[in-house]
Amino acid sequence: MKAKLNLTVNGRAHELLVDTRAALVEVLRDELRFTGTHLGCGTGSCGACTVMVNGETMKSCCLLALDVDHAEVVTIEGLADGDRLHPVQQAFADHQGLQCGFCTPGMILSAVQLLAANPDPPEAEIRHAISGNYCRCTGYHFIVESIRAASAALRKQEQKA
Amino acid sequence: MITSEFEFFAPESLDEALALLGSGDEDVKVLSGGMSLVPMMRLGLVHPQKIVSLNRVQGMDLIEIRDDALFIGATARHARIATHGEIAARVPVLSMAASAIGDVQIRHRGTIGGSLAHADPAADYPTAMTALGARFHLRSADAQRTLTAESFFLDVMTTALAPEELLVGIEIPLPPAGSGYAHERLRRVEGAYPIVLATALIQPDRSSARLALGGVAGCPCLLELESTHLDGGDTALASIAQRAREAASGALADLNGSAEYRQAMAGVYARRAVSAALGRL
Numbered sequence: 001m002k003a004k005l006n007l008t009v010n011g012r013a014h015e016l017l018v019d020t021r022a023a024l025v026e027v028l029r030d031e032l033r034f035t036g037t038h039l040g041c042g043t044g045s046c047g048a049c050t051v052m053v054n055g056e057t058m059k060s061c062c063l064l065a066l067d068v069d070h071a072e073v074v075t076i077e078g079l080a081d082g083d084r085l086h087p088v089q090q091a092f093a094d095h096q097g098l099q100c101g102f103c104t105p106g107m108i109l110s111a112v113q114l115l116a117a118n119p120d121p122p123e124a125e126i127r128h129a130i131s132g133n134y135c136r137c138t139g140y141h142f143i144v145e146s147i148r149a150a151s152a153a154l155r156k157q158e159q160k161a
Numbered sequence: 162m163i164t165s166e167f168e169f170f171a172p173e174s175l176d177e178a179l180a181l182l183g184s185g186d187e188d189v190k191v192l193s194g195g196m197s198l199v200p201m202m203r204l205g206l207v208h209p210q211k212i213v214s215l216n217r218v219q220g221m222d223l224i225e226i227r228d229d230a231l232f233i234g235a236t237a238r239h240a241r242i243a244t245h246g247e248i249a250a251r252v253p254v255l256s257m258a259a260s261a262i263g264d265v266q267i268r269h270r271g272t273i274g275g276s277l278a279h280a281d282p283a284a285d286y287p288t289a290m291t292a293l294g295a296r297f298h299l300r301s302a303d304a305q306r307t308l309t310a311e312s313f314f315l316d317v318m319t320t321a322l323a324p325e326e327l328l329v330g331i332e333i334p335l336p337p338a339g340s341g342y343a344h345e346r347l348r349r350v351e352g353a354y355p356i357v358l359a360t361a362l363i364q365p366d367r368s369s370a371r372l373a374l375g376g377v378a379g380c381p382c383l384l385e386l387e388s389t390h391l392d393g394g395d396t397a398l399a400s401i402a403q404r405a406r407e408a409a410s411g412a413l414a415d416l417n418g419s420a421e422y423r424q425a426m427a428g429v430y431a432r433r434a435v436s437a438a439l440g441r442l
Binding site: 001003020021022023026042043044045047050053056057058059061062063064066067069110113114127128129131132133 | 162163164165166167168169171192195196199200203204212214216240263264265266267269270350351352
């Protein structure tokens with residue numbers, strides 16, 4: 001069964017015909033080719049599918065696409081400004097915040113969400129904020145370091161502005 | 162991916178939603194936050210033929226205090242409940258419970274009504290609502306009724322909701338100012354489902370307390386404690402732990418814990434919740 005879906009993704013409006021069964025992650029990856037959003041557990045635990053919907057991070061494998069009709073979605077592809085990485089992305093690159101990279105897009109979006117709400121979070125709050133994003137490679141230490149570095153970089157940017 | 166076909170409805174009013182449920186068709190599932198329903202569909206555990214989403218219904222998520230009670234609309238999201246200033250001031254144990262659910266992403270979408278209607282013994286709200294003496298407002302196309310938490314929760318993932326009914330709101334009598342409160346839960350790691358939960362609410366004068374235990378039976382169980390239990394001394398706490406273990410005899414058993422483990426943990430968490438609540442008096 002198909003139905004019409006309107007989505008704005010990374011600032012661009014799309015009108016699609018999607019299967020009623022499609023989750024947002026499937027529409028993003030398979031229809032719109034935003035393959036930066038990953039499909040891990042597919043049941044709402046691992047967070048690899050994390051995207052922003054109307055400014056809030058959500059697990060896109062647990063959202064029926066039709067249930068977010070007319071939403072504004074931001075995926076990992078929407079963070080960089082052309083060739084310039086977002087400060088959180090840059091921090092992950094500079095501080096070894098990834099190994100295989102599978103959790104990374106979701107992890108970065110969760111970090112962006114955290115730092116928007118709290119620009120200078122202590123470590124416990126950083127760890128709490130990423131508790132919905134599982135990493136099997138790093139042991140989280142360098143992810144926390146990357147987020148701490150990103151927090152400093154963003155605050156420095158704020159001061160200059 | 163979801164393999165079974167279904168029709169998707171997104172009504173724009175409560176009346177429209179209730180009309181869609183009105184046929185009493187068992188193959189209709191209500192979609193609120195979807196943080197339990199959609200994973201279950203993806204796992205092939207449920208195959209509804211119709212989905213009625215509440216996400217376009219306005220006004221079902223209001224949070225307000227009136228007549229000495231807190232009223233929360235069923236589609237209010239956990240994140241909003243967790244950070245709501247008036248809830249933090251007047252019913253802080255509810256802020257604690259809501260903040261503990263899942264993780265940031267889950268809390269952005271999951272709803273209190275969805276969680277309560279799903280009635281997973283591992284969930285935070287059912288235990289907290291039992292301690293708080295909450296009342297649930299149910300509506301169908303033609304009727305409405307109000308149930309206590311004890312009448313609402315029947316068994317594992319089983320509530321008194323009829324197929325044509327919606328849980329539309331939750332009414333929580335305001336605890337007296339200065340009440341002791343705590344919501345404690347055992348889980349393997351942060352973000353994992355709780356195994357055992359305990360919510361304690363203590364009267365400001367320590368005359369009595371309500372201690373709800375979750376995860377140890379199909380529904381939360383309520384222990385009413387007297388002043389003799391509430392002096393904070395070791396004997397009192399030990400007797401609370403003993404009562405909790407008795408209440409948890411015949412506890413659930415699954416991969417997360419045997420019945421014996423849950424029973425033992427019921428005692429530990431009952432103690433922790435009451436100690437922590439006494440500390441907040």
